[in-house]
Amino acid sequence: MSDDERLEAFRADLRGWIELNCPEEMRDGAAGETAICWGGKQWEFDSDAQRVWLERCASKGYTVPTWPKEYGGAGLTRSEEKVFVEEMARANARVPLQSFGIWMLGPALLHFGTHEQKLKYLPPIARGEVRWCQGYSEPGAGSDLANVQTHGADGGDHWVVNGQKIWTSYADKADWIFALVRTDRDAPKHKGISFLLIDMESAGIETRPIRMISGASPFCETFFTDVAVSKDQIVGTENRGWDVAKYLLTHEREMISGGAGGLAGDGRSIGAIISDTMGGLDDTVLRADALRCEIDALAVGLTLERYKDQAEAGQGAGDASAMLKYQGTELNKRRHELMMQAAGSEALTWEDPRGNRAADWLRTKANSIEGGTSEVMLSIVSRRVLGLPG
Ligand SMILES: Cc1cc2nc3c(=O)[nH]c(=O)nc-3n(C[C@H](O)[C@H](O)[C@H](O)COP(=O)(O)OP(=O)(O)OC[C@H]3O[C@@H](n4cnc5c(N)ncnc54)[C@H](O)[C@@H]3O)c2cc1C
Numbered sequence: 064m065s066d067d068e069r070l071e072a073f074r075a076d077l078r079g080w081i082e083l084n085c086p087e088e089m090r091d092g093a094a095g096e097t098a099i100c101w102g103g104k105q106w107e108f109d110s111d112a113q114r115v116w117l118e119r120c121a122s123k124g125y126t127v128p129t130w131p132k133e134y135g136g137a138g139l140t141r142s143e144e145k146v147f148v149e150e151m152a153r154a155n156a157r158v159p160l161q162s163f164g165i166w167m168l169g170p171a172l173l174h175f176g177t178h179e180q181k182l183k184y185l186p187p188i189a190r191g192e193v194r195w196c197q198g199y200s201e202p203g204a205g206s207d208l209a210n211v212q213t214h215g216a217d218g219g220d221h222w223v224v225n226g227q228k229i230w231t232s233y234a235d236k237a238d239w240i241f242a243l244v245r246t247d248r249d250a251p252k253h254k255g256i257s258f259l260l261i262d263m264e265s266a267g268i269e270t271r272p273i274r275m276i277s278g279a280s281p282f283c284e285t286f287f288t289d290v291a292v293s294k295d296q297i298v299g300t301e302n303r304g305w306d307v308a309k310y311l312l313t314h315e316r317e318m319i320s321g322g323a324g325g326l327a328g329d330g331r332s333i334g335a336i337i338s339d340t341m342g343g344l345d346d347t348v349l350r351a352d353a354l355r356c357e358i359d360a361l362a363v364g365l366t367l368e369r370y371k372d373q374a375e376a377g378q379g380a381g382d383a384s385a386m387l388k389y390q391g392t393e394l395n396k397r398r399h400e401l402m403m404q405a406a407g408s409e410a411l412t413w414e415d416p417r418g419n420r421a422a423d424w425l426r427t428k429a430n431s432i433e434g435g436t437s438e439v440m441l442s443i444v445s446r447r448v449l450g451l452p453g
Pocket residue numbers: 196197198199200201202204205206207229230231232233282429432433434435436437438439442
């Protein structure tokens with residue numbers, strides 16, 4: 064059988080499997096962020112269909128299709144992954160599970176973790192049993208991330224962690240946190256950081272949700288007071304956590320750019336969304352803007368695909384992820400501004416059965432801050448991708 068025939072056989076199998084296993088209620092691929100399961104001990108399923116869809120996908124490794132089978136994935140090749148994405152979109156199937164474990168920690172563990180760590184931490188992520196949060200930012204370490212001050216003192220077989228993280232998304236709903244902790248205060252700032260995995264139920268951890276003007280609290284301040292962290296919960300080498308941190312960030316930025324189906328949204332063109340939800344694209348200026356936006360989206364999407372093809376399995380796009388993140392997030396802001404413009408004053412209603420457009424639009428403003436700001440992304444592109452003087 065040729066490679067093409069094998070791929071077509073895989074497509075036919077997969078199509079049949081989706082037809083048989085995807086519940087009708089889960090065939091709403093356009094469902095927003097809140098409709099998708101984040102997993103973890105605290106997760107409450109919206110419906111039986113959501114639970115069943117997760118269980119069925121997890122049993123086939125389809126929550127993390129490219130991870131090796133022994134760690135909970137389906138072991139798909141890059142070509143099979145493309146078919147997988149196409150077939151799920153064709154069925155308009157909802158993403159069964161999303162999480163920081165899938166997008167960020169998983170790739171970092173696959174690259175830097177020991178076999179034992181992969182066996183221990185990856186399958187529960189793939190099954191949606193454990194939810195992770197990200198402990199990177201601190202009050203004095205956002206864009207200057209290597210300035211983290213949360214400290215791990217050597218306690219023999221463990222570290223004693225003290226300090227504070229901020230903007231920890233969903234820390235109050237997470238079971239574990241991956242955190243950057245300074246374990247050598249005397250080393251240069253990039254050389255004294257370790258990447259630690261910490262159980263959120265450990266004594267001495269406190270999360271305080273930050274309440275926004277909308278009333279929602281999507282992120283927290285996270286405090287560590289004499290938290291004992293066993294030394295086998297380090298990923299990579301002691302004091303070399305910056306390498307893990309940077310690698311993880313390339314995956315985070317790729318994901319925010321749309322690489323994991325995030326900002327790319329439901330895959331429909333902006334023109335189709337405007338026509339479907341707002342009744343047409345009669346305005347010629349609006350139509351031209353929508354077209355420009357769509358052409359740019361196509362260019363970002365194709366560039367992302369090119370980087371994915373070039374990258375070795377399991378590797379991210381490297382520093383080019385900064386370019387993808389910048390373009391993807393700026394584009395997403397434009398898409399939402401266009402949708403607001405198309406809907407006019409109607410878009411300002413906070414409660415709308417067709418979705419909360421104003422809230423979605425406001426949320427895009429954070430896209431160019433989270434995972435590294437647009438200004439910092441442009442600096443990375445200029446220095447590390449284009450090689451311009453710093
Ligand atoms: C929705 C959301 C969710 C988040 N979730 C998490 C999370 O789960 N975990 C986590 O650890 N963090 C999280 N963050 C934090 C995020 O990573 C930081 O906000 C981001 O890295 C920027 O850091 P800062 O807020 O400290 O801003 P600062 O670094 O203080 O920057 C302030 C401004 O100065 C500019 N600036 C700073 N340095 C430079 C420079 N060298 N050159 C040019 N301009 C510069 C920035 O671009 C920005 O406009 C989240 C943020 C948001 C918005």
